[in-house]
Amino acid sequence: MNLEIIHACSSWKPFKTTLGQMGETRRVCWRMTTDELPLVVVFIGPGRPGLPCGSSCIPSAECALEKAPFVAPTPKFIVTPKSRSCFRRSPVIDQSSSTRPRPKSSDRIIPISDSTEFESATMFAADPNRNLTSSPVATKFFLFLLFLLHPHLQLAHAKKPHAIAFRSPALYPEAMAWDPSAQHFLVGSLRSRSIHTVSDAGVVEGLIHDDSLPPNSTILGIAVDRPRNRLLAVVHSVAPLPPFNALVAYDLRSPRRRRLFLSLLPPSPSGEDGANDVAVDFDGNAFVTNSFADLIWKVSPDGAASIFSRSPAFTSFPVDRDAPHSYCGLNGIAHVGRGHLLVVQSNTGKMYRVDAEDGAARAVLLDRDLPLADDVAVRRDGVVLVVSMNKLWFLKSEDGWGEGVVYDEAALDAERFPTSVAVGAEERAYVLYGHVLEAMSAAAAAAGREWFGIEEVRSERESQDEKVWIYVLLGLGLAYFMFWRFQMKQLVTHLNKKTN
Known part of the structure; x- marks a missing residue:
C-alpha cells in the first residue's frame, strides 16, 4: 500500500x-x-x-x-x-x-x-x-x-636460502661488503687490482680497476663509508715485490670512482706486516688490522695513517705454531657503536673489544673460542656474525661486549673456503665462497676458476623462535575473536x- x-x-x-x-x-x-x-x-x-x-x-x-x-x-x-x-x-x-x-x-x-x-x-x-x-x-x-604476522610468516615460510653464483674468470675474491645505496655486493680480488659489483641475480660488473697499485697487489678488505659515499679498500702485496700495505679510498659518487687518497700504513717495529681488514666509524676514521704484527692502524678521514693500538691483550694468549694458518693473528674487524670495535684473532680464536678513542683492548669473555675466525659483521639488532672456513657463528651480548655468548652456529662448505661475511638486504647474513686456497696454489690458479658464490646463511634457532611467535600471536588473536x-x-x- x-x-x-x-x-x-x-x-x-x-x-x-x-x-x-x-x-x-x-x-x-x-x-x-x-x-x-x-x-x-x-x-x-x-x-x-x-x-x-x-x-x-x-x-x-x-x-x-x-x-x-x-x-x-x-x-x-x-x-x-x-x-x-x-x-x-x-x-x-x-x-x-x-x-x-x-x-x-x-x-x-x-x-x-x-x-x-x-x-x-x-x-x-x-x-x-x-x-x-x-x-x-x-x-x-x-x-x-x-599485517602484524606478515614478516614472520614470510620468514617462516620462505624458500631456500638465497644463493648467488657469479662468473668472473680468475677473480678469487677474498673480501666482500654490501652497498645499501646501490643494493649490490662489492668484492675484491686476490689476483687483480680491481673491485667488482655483484647483483643479487649474479650479474658482475667492474667497478674499480686501479693500475697505479703494485701489479701483484691484492684487495684483502673493503668497507663502505655510507655517510660519505666512500669505498675503503685494504691493499697488500707480497714477494717478489717489496712489501706494500696501504689503505685507498674511492669516491662512489663520481662516475669514474675517483680516488680520494692512498695512505701507506707505517711499518711495525718487527717489520713483518700484513694489512688485512678494515672498519670505519661514524666520524669517517678507518681502522685496519695487521695480521702479522697483531696491531691496528688508524687512518683519519683525510688519509693520515698511524699505529693506533698495540695492546698487550693481543699477545696474551698462546699460539700453536704447528697449527694451520698460525701466522695469521688479528683479522676481521667491525665497529659496533658506543665507541668500540670488535676484532677477532684467527690463531687463538679470541675476540677483543677495542676502545675507538685510545686503543685500549680487552678480551671478550665468550662461552667458546672461535678458531680460525676470519671476518666480522654486525646486524642492526646487535647480533655479531663471525665467519671461519668451517662455520658461521651468531653472537650477542647484553653488556656492550664485556661478555658474549655464541647462541647459534651454521656449518659451511670448507672446500669452497668462505672468507668473508656481510649483512645484506633485509638484515640477511651472506658469506663469500672465493676459493682462496686454490688461488694460493700456482697449479690450481693456472687453470683459472670462473665461478664463485655468495650464499645466505640462516640461524636455525632464530627460525624456530619466529615460528613460536607466530603460534603465540595466532592463539591470542583466536582468543580475542572468541571473546x-x-x-x-x-x-x-x-x-x-x-x-x-
Whole structure:
C-alpha cells in the first residue's frame, strides 16, 4: 500500500512509500533532504511511537503505523530504559493506534551511529543466519593480525636460502661488503687490482680497476663509508715485490670512482706486516688490522695513517705454531657503536673489544673460542656474525661486549673456503665462497676458476623462535575473536529483547 506523510516543517517534504504486506506493527519516520532521499530512519518498535530529541522538525513531523513484515533496519538511535533524557512524541496518522501504550519516561536515547560493534549486532539480529566473522570488526581485526604476522610468516615460510653464483674468470675474491645505496655486493680480488659489483641475480660488473697499485697487489678488505659515499679498500702485496700495505679510498659518487687518497700504513717495529681488514666509524676514521704484527692502524678521514693500538691483550694468549694458518693473528674487524670495535684473532680464536678513542683492548669473555675466525659483521639488532672456513657463528651480548655468548652456529662448505661475511638486504647474513686456497696454489690458479658464490646463511634457532611467535600471536588473536563473538551474541540477545 502507498502512504503519504504530510507535515508542516520546511525541511520535511511529502514522501510516498510502500510498506508492503501486513504484519507486525512498526513505525517509520522519514526526514527528507533536497534530493528527496531519506536521511534519518528511526525504528522504535511496536507500541513505542516516539521520536528522539534534538531535531527541529520533530514537533511537526508526521509518522505512520502500519502492518508490515518485521525487518530490522540499521538504526541510528535505540530506546533503552532508565534514562532521564527527554522523549518527544509526535502525532500518528493511524488514529486506531491512539490507544497504544506510550514510551516510558525512563526510556533514553543512545546514539550508536559510530558504533561498529552495534551495527554488526543489529545486522545479525536482522538475519539470524548471518556469520559474525564477516562483520566489519572481524574483517578489520584479521587484516590487522595478518599485517602484524606478515614478516614472520614470510620468514617462516620462505624458500631456500638465497644463493648467488657469479662468473668472473680468475677473480678469487677474498673480501666482500654490501652497498645499501646501490643494493649490490662489492668484492675484491686476490689476483687483480680491481673491485667488482655483484647483483643479487649474479650479474658482475667492474667497478674499480686501479693500475697505479703494485701489479701483484691484492684487495684483502673493503668497507663502505655510507655517510660519505666512500669505498675503503685494504691493499697488500707480497714477494717478489717489496712489501706494500696501504689503505685507498674511492669516491662512489663520481662516475669514474675517483680516488680520494692512498695512505701507506707505517711499518711495525718487527717489520713483518700484513694489512688485512678494515672498519670505519661514524666520524669517517678507518681502522685496519695487521695480521702479522697483531696491531691496528688508524687512518683519519683525510688519509693520515698511524699505529693506533698495540695492546698487550693481543699477545696474551698462546699460539700453536704447528697449527694451520698460525701466522695469521688479528683479522676481521667491525665497529659496533658506543665507541668500540670488535676484532677477532684467527690463531687463538679470541675476540677483543677495542676502545675507538685510545686503543685500549680487552678480551671478550665468550662461552667458546672461535678458531680460525676470519671476518666480522654486525646486524642492526646487535647480533655479531663471525665467519671461519668451517662455520658461521651468531653472537650477542647484553653488556656492550664485556661478555658474549655464541647462541647459534651454521656449518659451511670448507672446500669452497668462505672468507668473508656481510649483512645484506633485509638484515640477511651472506658469506663469500672465493676459493682462496686454490688461488694460493700456482697449479690450481693456472687453470683459472670462473665461478664463485655468495650464499645466505640462516640461524636455525632464530627460525624456530619466529615460528613460536607466530603460534603465540595466532592463539591470542583466536582468543580475542572468541571473546568478541561471545560479546556480540550477548548484545544481539539484549537488542532482540528491546525491539520485541
